[in-house]
Amino acid sequence: AQSVTQLGSHVSVSEGALVLLRCNYSSSVPPYLFWYVQYPNQGLQLLLKYTSAATLVKGINGFEAEFKKSETSFHLTKPSAHMSDAAEYFCAVNTPGMNRDDKIIFGKGTRLHILP
C-alpha cells in the first residue's frame, strides 16, 4: 500500500533562508510523486511532480525536489524563502496501476511559516 510521511507539521524559516520540507514515501511499485501547495482558504495547486524522468524536478515559484529511491524520499527545497511562500504544503503519491484505478494519497501536510 502507498503512504506518505511528512516530517514536521510546522516549519519556520527566516525570509531569505533555505526552505526544506521533508517527505518520505512508501510504495510497492515505482511511484509518481507530487508536491501541492494550499494557500489559506484556497484549493490545491500543483508545485511539481516526479514521473520517473529526471530525479531532480523543478517546479513553480523556485521550488524543486529530488527523488531519492535509496532513501524513499522526495524532499522539497527552495534556496531563498519569500514571505509569499507561507502556506500549507502537501506531499502526495500516486502509483501506476495495471487498471484504470488510481488515487492520490496525501501526507498530513507541513505548514510553512516565514519569519521577517
Added chain:
Amino acid sequence: EPEVTQTPSHQVTQMGQEVILRCVPISNHLYFYWYRQILGQKVEFLVSFYNNEISEKSEIFDDQFSVERPDGSNFTLKIRSTKLEDSAMYFCASSPPLRSSYEQYFGPGTRLTVT
C-alpha cells in the same frame, strides 16, 4: 489555461438535509475524483469515476454518498442525509485520458458546513 471549477464555494446546510456539490472537470478529461479535507487534517480520497461508473471508493464513501455525471460536463457529489462530521472542504479533481504522469487537476473546493 483550462481548470476545474466547483460550485458553490461555500454551502451551509442543516443536519439531515441532502446536499449536492457540483464540479465541472476539464473538458477533455475522462477520470474524475472527489476528495475531502476536514479542517486541519489531510486531504482524503473519497471516490474515483471513469466511464460512467465508480472505479474505486474509500471507506468514507458509504451509502450516504453518491456520484453522478448527469451530462457531458458536470460531475456531482450527493450526500443524502448530512451529518455534522461531513463538514469539510470537498475537492473535485480530473485527469486526462493519457495517463503519462497520473497527475490530477484539482478544483478550488466547496466548503461544506453542517449545522
